[in-house]
Structure formats: structure tokens, C-alpha cells
Amino acid sequence: MIISAKNLDLTFQTNDGPVHALKDVNLEIEKGEFVSFIGPSGCGKTTFLRCIAGLEQPTGGQISVNGMTPDEARKARAYGYVFQAAGLYPWRTIGGNIKLPLEIMGFSKAEQAERVARVMELVDLSGFEKKFPWQLSGGMQQRASIARALAFDADILLMDEPFGALDEIVRDHLNEQLLALWARTEKTIGFVTHSIPEAVYLSTKIVVMSPRPGRITDVIDSPLPRERPLDIRDSKEFIEIAHRVRDGLRAGHQGDV
Amino acid sequence: MIYIVGALILWAMGWGLNARLANGPHAKRRTVQIAVPVIFGVTILLIWELIVRGLSVPLVILPPPSMIAATFGQSLPILWADFVQTFVKGALSGFFIGGLAAFLLAIVVDRYDFLRRGLLPVGNFMAALPIVGTAPILVMWFGFDWQSKAAVVVVMVFFPILVNTVAGLRDTSDMQRDLMRTYGASYGQTLFKLRLPAAMPFIFNGLKIATTLALVGAIVAEFFGSPTLGMGFRISTSVGQLALDMVWAEIVVAALAGSFFYGAIALIEKGVTFWHPSQRT
Amino acid sequence: MFKRSILPVLAVLGVIIALWYATCIPMNAAWTIQQLERSGETMTTTEHIVDSWSQERPRLPAPHQVAAELWDTTVMKSVTSKKSLVYHGWITLSATLLGFGIGTTLGVLLAIGIVHSRTMDMSVMPWAIVSQTIPIIAIAPMIIVVLYSVGVQGLLPKAVISAYLSFFPVVVGMVKGLRSPDAMQLDLLRTYSASNAQRLWLLRLPASVPYLFASLKIGVAASLVGAIVGELPTGAVRGLGARLLAGSYYGQTVQIWSALFAAAILAAGLVILVGLIERMTLRKMGERP
Structure with missing residues (x-):
């Protein structure tokens, strides 16, 4: 078991009183799984991912990553994190951006160059090393940010709606590439999204969440094979899982309507 | 007619x-x-x-440009000596000392939240004050030569650069800072790899404001006492002698010095912050 | 609120005042030591410290001396007295305000012209921008003397310098503001086939207000500097600049410092006033607080 959360609670103190972002969250993630977190905004999916990353401190319960606390795991550089926007530094080239974590972690110059070349090839960006971020399309920038997260070869990849700002055609393409990459690297991936097809297409495990308080309402283990061409989305199994996800989301919403 | x-x-x-x-x-x-x-x-x-x-x-009201040009041409050695005294010795040295001091203090201020919250309002307030007024005091302390002019310039450029640098060091998004946290980056690594590069457009904004202030400070300080050379000295004595062609010639020098100084800083800015949207046209 | 924003400022101010007192000691003691050597007397350390904070013409007057002088020359003197800082401050302030008014009006008018005429834009705008990089204040002495020689003196020459200094920031800021409406907003008015005047009045001017205030804050501070510097070259006897100059002639350090603080208070007051008007105006125009 690589990530385990027990009775996790997190309450933010805001000017309008406390906000219960996570309540009694229990989840276990095995090595090599692709886990999606899906739910409406405010359901705590991003907050949970940030808890795993040690970017938020839970106010109750336990969480462990690789058998350590998230903070220890962060300092041990146990995971790569991909944000909603690419967030590349505009003053560095694409290659320079991917090199950034390697410089911070003290890799040798030769190793830096070798790793940058390798991950750039992995995300299909070879030849763009000398370009600056603003010279690339949004999809290419996001691919570069994935390469940046892969560069130091952590076992875990945490992705917070990485394709949310991209159009659907680019998104499909990147989803396909991400699956291929996952198959090749055998990483454990935590993936936040608000798109049902995306969650179903990518995941081995889908975690459905709902807001006020943020909690898990359903965990679905996908029966789809690991090998997934794009047209698997028209298959009966795919549609059935999508239905179940939608039902879960609707159940979480009952109080609101 | x-x-x-x-x-x-x-x-x-x-x-x-x-x-x-x-x-x-x-x-x-x-x-x-x-x-x-x-x-x-x-x-x-x-x-x-x-x-x-x-x-x-009458020439004592407005000399024609041809005469100003002639005076300029004939007085090149004097104008050059004045330029060296006021710009090179007074303004430039003050600009570097003041800029460096403000930059270093900004980094310290940024590190300690309490200091930032205390010093930033004071600095913002000071940046709006008529600091040239300190000229008589500093001339009294540091004497008539260029040292007192440089001191005035130091005080004048200090606050705009301080305020802009502190603002720039804070101009990183949550996401950029979180990214550095996911790498477990140290304070120094975050400073050098993220915050200083991100602050550069702000720092250069402060530097550009300071170029004009440096010249103003160096010239006005000479109105309060100077050796018998310098742009401010020449302007005030020539005005007294009603030699307006000479005054205009000095103004031409001041204008050229100001534009080139600003231009030089802007050029360096273009090289350093080539990535910023305002430079990418 | 107190702990987050006021306490740090007070702490910084406290440290500044403490440093100020501390600096007084080495700055002023030298003079006393010289005097003592001449007379052969001696002083204890405590006496030295007290002495350095209470000299009549110290190199660096202590804060309480400046405060006392400020109090003495504002509250304790009648405002018409030549020794009243209120009197001198008013001389400078009136020139500042007159010049600021003139400079702002002309600046706004030129900006409107620039936005509406390509010829004016391309001819004048580069010069307006370049003029921001040069020390315009260098012409102050000349303006004073030239206007004096044609018989204009008193308030107006200083106001001209003030106007000149506030003029260019207003032009540049206002042009930016008048150009700030985006293409969609301009297209909307075109679909109504609005006239040039309507476009100016209904869209460009309201959109420029935040930019205008930003330049007004710079302009009013520049105007004050202009008025003060305008008082330097003619040997004027009235105004804060004249007080600075007279103080530096006669070594009256306490007088210089109090004039300096008066100028600072005036500047701060003007900038705060512009800020208040800005906030009121923007609130009226529906900006979220």
C-alpha cells in the first residue's frame, strides 16, 4: 500500500466561519494504480490531493505516503505534482523548466541533461528544448509540466485537473498519451478531474466525492482492461461505469436540489 | 514680421x-x-x-536655438567637466550605492513578515515625500563636493527601489510557490530560482524611476552648495549672470544624460526580462 | 488589525527614533569635546549624552528638538507671523495647488487631443514620454529668473514650475487611461453609431478615472517638489524652500529639519487627500470596495 488515509478531517477557518473541506475520508491506494478523484467544486478533491502532497495540514485523522507522513514524503521527493495550469517559469526555456527540480535536488549536470532528454521524449516534446514557454501551445505547455514532474522519477504522480483548461481534442490526445506513459513507467497516479469520461477512461479506481462537507460517497474499481484505445469509450462496460459515477454524483447532490 | x-x-x-x-x-x-x-x-x-x-x-528671456547650439559647441570642456562632476561622480555613484542598499534591505524585509508589514508602509510613505529637501542637511554633513550629492541621490533612489523590490519578491503565484514546496526546495533555492527572477520586472521599474530621481537629486543638491563646477552649480550661477544660453546648454546636457541613463537601464531590462509580456512585442 | 498592521509600523518607527537619538550622540559630541578642550573642563558620559540632545545648533538635532520647533512655529505663532511655518507652508501650498491645477487641466486636454488625433499622437507622445526621463526641474531657476525679468513674480513663477512637473505624468497616465477600453467596449458604442463626443464622455473618460488618479498622486507630489525648488534660486524669503535655504545659510539645523518635516507632512496630506477623493469617486462609480 502506497497511500493510506484514515478518518481524515480538514476544516478551514474562514471569515464566514469554519468550512468543512474534508470529513472522515478513508482511502487506500495500491502501488501502480491510477486513481481519479471526481466531484463538483467544493467537494474537497483538490484539497485531498494537496493533503497527500503535504501542501495542506489535515486537522484530524492519519495519512501516510510510502509509510511516511506527507511532509516527510515531500522532503524525500516522493512524488511529482502537476497543477491545473502548466505554471512554467517564463524566464526559463522548456528544457530549463524541466531541469528546475533536478537543479534543486542536486543532480549532476550530465545526469540533468540526460534526464531532460529522456522525459522530453516521453511526453513527445523532443526538439522544443530551447523554446520558451510562451512560444508553445497550451497543450504543449501542459505536457512540459508533466515532463517536469516526471524528471526526478518519483514513484507517485499527483495531477490536479491538469487538462481542465484545454479543449476537448487536445485533451483526448493527452489522455491517450498519459495512459501510454503510465503503462511504460508503472507509476502510481492520483488524478483530480471534473469530467466523467476522463475519469472513467483513465482510471483503475474512481473516487466519487461530494461537497458540504467534502467526503467520499463511492469508490469504483474499474473492470476495464489496462490497455485502452480511445474507442473503448463507446463500449458497454464504459457506459455502465459512467452511469455509476453519475449516480454517485447525483446522490451527493440530493440535499442541494 | x-x-x-x-x-x-x-x-x-x-x-x-x-x-x-x-x-x-x-x-x-x-x-x-x-x-x-x-x-x-x-x-x-x-x-x-x-x-x-x-x-x-531679449537674450535674457529666451536665446534662439542656434545660439544655444553655438554655446554648447564652444563650451564642450566645461560641459564635460560639469557632467563628470554631477552625473558620473554624484548621480551614478549614489545610484549604485542606494540601489544596492535598497535591494539588500528588500531581501531582508521580505524574509521577515513583521519587518515587511512595518517597513513597507513607511517606505511607501517616504517614496512620496519631497526627499530633495534633505539636500541642505546632507550638504552640511558631507561637504560641498560630490560626496554630499551622492548622499542625496542615495536617499532619493532608496525608497522607490526598496518598495518595488519588496513588491516584486512577493509577486509569485500560490501555484509557483507550491511547486517549489513539492520539490522540498530551501529558502535560498526558492529565492534564486523563483522569486528573484519573478521580481525583475518590478526591480527594473524601480530602477527606471530612480534614474530620473538620481539626476534631480544631484542637480538640486548643488543649489545648496558645490565646488565651482557641476551642472546644478553652472545653472544657478549662469542664471545669476543672465547667461541663459549657457543654462540652456546645461539643460541639453541634463536631458541627454537623463535619456541615455534611462535608455541604458531599459536596454538591460530588455535583456534580463525578455520573457515578460511587456517586453515580448 | 492592530497586531497585523499597526504594531509593526509603530515598532519600525520606534526603532527609527531610537537610532536617530543614538546617532545624535557621535554626530554632536565632537563639537562639545572641542569646546571642552578649549576650556579645560570635563564631562561625564551621561552629561555628554544629554548635551548631544540639547545643543542649540547640533549637526543632527534630536527628534524632540525638531518636534518642539515644529510645535513652536505652528501652534504657538500667529499664522501671519514670518516665523510661522503655517504661513510659509501656505505660501508653498498655494503655489503647489495653483500649478497642480493648471498642469492637470492642460495634461488632460492634451491627452484628449492625443487620443483623437493620430498626428498629435505620433508627433507629441514620444516627446511626452522622453520628458519623463529627464530632470525637468533643472529649468526651475531659469523660469523664475526669466519671469522675474518680465515683471512676473511671487506665486505665478513657482506655479508654472509646479504645473510643468505635474503636466507630463498626467498626459502619459491619461493617454493610457483613455485608451484602456477594450475593442469590444468600443465596438459596442460603434453598433449604436455613437459620436466621438459620446464615446469620449460615456466610455473613455469614465474608463480613464483610475489611471487619472494614479497620475494625480505622482503629479501632486511632483508639484510640491517643484514649488519648493522654485523657492531656492531667487533668494526668496517666504515659503518652505526659503526656510530650507535660509536654514542652510545660517547653520540653523533645527529650522531645516522642521521645514523638512513640514514639507513631508504637506506632501503626505496632499497624497492622502488625492487618495481619499479617489476612493470616494471610484466608489460612486461602482467599484467594489
Whole structure:
């Protein structure tokens, strides 16, 4: 078991009183799984991912990553994190951006160059090393940010709606590439999204969440094979899982309507 | 009278030419964009010349440009010595000392939240004050020579650069800072790899404001006492002797020095912050 | 609120005042030591410290001396007295305000012209931008003397310098503001086939207000500097600049410092006033607080 959360609670103190972002969250993630977190905004999916990353401190319960606390795991550089926007530094080239974590972690110059070349090839960006971020399309920038997260070869990849700002055609393409990459690297991936097809297409495990308080309402283990061409989305199994996800989301919403 | 008529005709011609160029099909070309303001400037100079001659304006009120140019040409050694005294010794050294001090303090201030919250309002307040007023005090402390001028410049450029640098060091998004946290980056790594590069546009903004202030400080400080050279000294004594052609020649020097100083900083900025949207056109 | 924003400022101010007192000691003691050597007397350390904070013409007057002088020359003197800082401050302030008014009005008018005429834009705008990089204040002495020689003196020459200094920031800021409406907003008015005047009045001017206030804050501070510097070259006897100059002639350090603080208070007051008007105006125009 690589990530385990027990009775996790997190309450933010805001000017309008406390906000219960996570309540009694229990989840276990095995090595090599692709886990999606899906739910409406405010359901705590991003907050949970940030808890795993040690970017938020839970106010109750336990969480462990690789058998350590998230903070220890962060300092041990146990995971790569991909944000909603690419967030590349505009003053560095694409290659320079991917090199950034390697410089911070003290890799040798030769190793830096070798790793940058390798991950750039992995995300299909070879030849763009000398370009600056603003010279690339949004999809290419996001691919570069994935390469940046892969560069130091952590076992875990945490992705917070990485394709949310991209159009659907680019998104499909990147989803396909991400699956291929996952198959090749055998990483454990935590993936936040608000798109049902995306969650179903990518995941081995889908975690459905709902807001006020943020909690898990359903965990679905996908029966789809690991090998997934794009047209698997028209298959009966795919549609059935999508239905179940939608039902879960609707159940979480009952109080609101 | 003929001069005045000539001036009016010249104005009409210059403006007409500019109107045609500005509204013509090539208005977007670089040559036209440079030519139009140059034509405007030259027209103004010629009209100035014609009107001063036509109305026989006394030299103690307004000398014609031709005379200013002649004085400029004849007094090059004096103007150069004044330039070195005021700009190189006074303004430049003060600019570097003040800029460096402000930059280092900004990094310290940024590190400690309490300091930032205390010093930033004070610094913002100081940046709006008429700091040239400290000139008589500093002249008293540091003597008549360039050291006191540099001291005035230090005080003048300090606060704009401090305030801008502190603002710049904070101009990183949550996401950029979180990214550094996911790498477990140290304070120094975050400073050098993220916050200083991100702060550069702000720092250069402060530096550009400071270029003008540096010259103003160095010149005005000489009004409170100086050795017998320097741009401010020359201006105030020549005004006293009603030698306005010399005053204008010094003003030309001041204008050139100011523009080139600003231009040089802007050029360095272009090299350093090439990535910033404002530089990417 | 108190702990987050006021306490740090107070702490910083406290440290500044403490440093100020501390600096007084070495700055002023030298003079006393010289005097003592001449007379052969001696002083204890405590006496030295007290002495350095209470000299009549110290190199660096202590804060309480400046405060006392400020109090003495504002509250304790009648405002018409030549020794009243209120009197001198008013001389400078009136020139500042007159010049600021003139400079702002002309600046706004030129900006409107620039936005509406390509010819004016391309001819004048580069010069307006370049003028921001040069020390315009260098012409102040000349303006004073030239206007004096044609018989204009008193308030107006200083106001001319003030106007000149506030003029260019207003032009540049206002042009930016008048150009700030985006293409969609301009297209909307075109679909109504609005006239030029309507476009100016209904869209460009309201959109420029935040930019205008930003330049007004810079302009009013520049105007004050202009008025003060305008008082330097003619040997004027009235105004804060004249007080600075007279103080530096006669070595009256306490007078220099109090004039300096008066100028600072005036500047701060003007900037705060512009800020208040800005906030009121923007609130009226529906900006979220």
C-alpha cells in the first residue's frame, strides 16, 4: 500500500466561519494504480490531493505516503505534482523548466541533461528544448509540466485537473498519451478531474466525492482492461461505469436540489 | 514680421506633413514613427528661432536655438567637466550605492513578515515625500563636493527601489510557490530560482524611476552648495549672470544624460526580462 | 488589525527614533569635546549624552528638538507671523495647488487631443514620454529668473514650475487611461453609431478615472517638489524652500529639519487627500470596495 488515509478531517477557518473541506475520508491506494478523484467544486478533491502532497495540514485523522507522513514524503521527493495550469517559469526555456527540480535536488549536470532528454521524449516534446514557454501551445505547455514532474522519477504522480483548461481534442490526445506513459513507467497516479469520461477512461479506481462537507460517497474499481484505445469509450462496460459515477454524483447532490 | 509669417507657414507645413504621414498608408512603419516626432521637434526648434529673431526677444528671456547650439559647441570642456562632476561622480555613484542598499534591505524585509508589514508602509510613505529637501542637511554633513550629492541621490533612489523590490519578491503565484514546496526546495533555492527572477520586472521599474530621481537629486543638491563646477552649480550661477544660453546648454546636457541613463537601464531590462509580456512585442 | 498592521509600523518607527537619538550622540559630541578642550573642563558620559540632545545648533538635532520647533512655529505663532511655518507652508501650498491645477487641466486636454488625433499622437507622445526621463526641474531657476525679468513674480513663477512637473505624468497616465477600453467596449458604442463626443464622455473618460488618479498622486507630489525648488534660486524669503535655504545659510539645523518635516507632512496630506477623493469617486462609480 502506497497511500493510506484514515478518518481524515480538514476544516478551514474562514471569515464566514469554519468550512468543512474534508470529513472522515478513508482511502487506500495500491502501488501502480491510477486513481481519479471526481466531484463538483467544493467537494474537497483538490484539497485531498494537496493533503497527500503535504501542501495542506489535515486537522484530524492519519495519512501516510510510502509509510511516511506527507511532509516527510515531500522532503524525500516522493512524488511529482502537476497543477491545473502548466505554471512554467517564463524566464526559463522548456528544457530549463524541466531541469528546475533536478537543479534543486542536486543532480549532476550530465545526469540533468540526460534526464531532460529522456522525459522530453516521453511526453513527445523532443526538439522544443530551447523554446520558451510562451512560444508553445497550451497543450504543449501542459505536457512540459508533466515532463517536469516526471524528471526526478518519483514513484507517485499527483495531477490536479491538469487538462481542465484545454479543449476537448487536445485533451483526448493527452489522455491517450498519459495512459501510454503510465503503462511504460508503472507509476502510481492520483488524478483530480471534473469530467466523467476522463475519469472513467483513465482510471483503475474512481473516487466519487461530494461537497458540504467534502467526503467520499463511492469508490469504483474499474473492470476495464489496462490497455485502452480511445474507442473503448463507446463500449458497454464504459457506459455502465459512467452511469455509476453519475449516480454517485447525483446522490451527493440530493440535499442541494 | 517676415520671420513671424515664416514661422506660421513653417508650422502649417510641418503639421501638414505630419498629418499626411500619420494618416497615410505607411503610418505603422518604423521609419515613419521615428520621422514624425523628429519633424515635430525640428519644426518647433525652427519656429522658436524665427520667433525669437522676428520679435527680437531679449537674450535674457529666451536665446534662439542656434545660439544655444553655438554655446554648447564652444563650451564642450566645461560641459564635460560639469557632467563628470554631477552625473558620473554624484548621480551614478549614489545610484549604485542606494540601489544596492535598497535591494539588500528588500531581501531582508521580505524574509521577515513583521519587518515587511512595518517597513513597507513607511517606505511607501517616504517614496512620496519631497526627499530633495534633505539636500541642505546632507550638504552640511558631507561637504560641498560630490560626496554630499551622492548622499542625496542615495536617499532619493532608496525608497522607490526598496518598495518595488519588496513588491516584486512577493509577486509569485500560490501555484509557483507550491511547486517549489513539492520539490522540498530551501529558502535560498526558492529565492534564486523563483522569486528573484519573478521580481525583475518590478526591480527594473524601480530602477527606471530612480534614474530620473538620481539626476534631480544631484542637480538640486548643488543649489545648496558645490565646488565651482557641476551642472546644478553652472545653472544657478549662469542664471545669476543672465547667461541663459549657457543654462540652456546645461539643460541639453541634463536631458541627454537623463535619456541615455534611462535608455541604458531599459536596454538591460530588455535583456534580463525578455520573457515578460511587456517586453515580448 | 492592530497586531497585523499597526504594531509593526509603530515598532519600525520606534526603532527609527531610537537610532536617530543614538546617532545624535557621535554626530554632536565632537563639537562639545572641542569646546571642552578649549576650556579645560570635563564631562561625564551621561552629561555628554544629554548635551548631544540639547545643543542649540547640533549637526543632527534630536527628534524632540525638531518636534518642539515644529510645535513652536505652528501652534504657538500667529499664522501671519514670518516665523510661522503655517504661513510659509501656505505660501508653498498655494503655489503647489495653483500649478497642480493648471498642469492637470492642460495634461488632460492634451491627452484628449492625443487620443483623437493620430498626428498629435505620433508627433507629441514620444516627446511626452522622453520628458519623463529627464530632470525637468533643472529649468526651475531659469523660469523664475526669466519671469522675474518680465515683471512676473511671487506665486505665478513657482506655479508654472509646479504645473510643468505635474503636466507630463498626467498626459502619459491619461493617454493610457483613455485608451484602456477594450475593442469590444468600443465596438459596442460603434453598433449604436455613437459620436466621438459620446464615446469620449460615456466610455473613455469614465474608463480613464483610475489611471487619472494614479497620475494625480505622482503629479501632486511632483508639484510640491517643484514649488519648493522654485523657492531656492531667487533668494526668496517666504515659503518652505526659503526656510530650507535660509536654514542652510545660517547653520540653523533645527529650522531645516522642521521645514523638512513640514514639507513631508504637506506632501503626505496632499497624497492622502488625492487618495481619499479617489476612493470616494471610484466608489460612486461602482467599484467594489
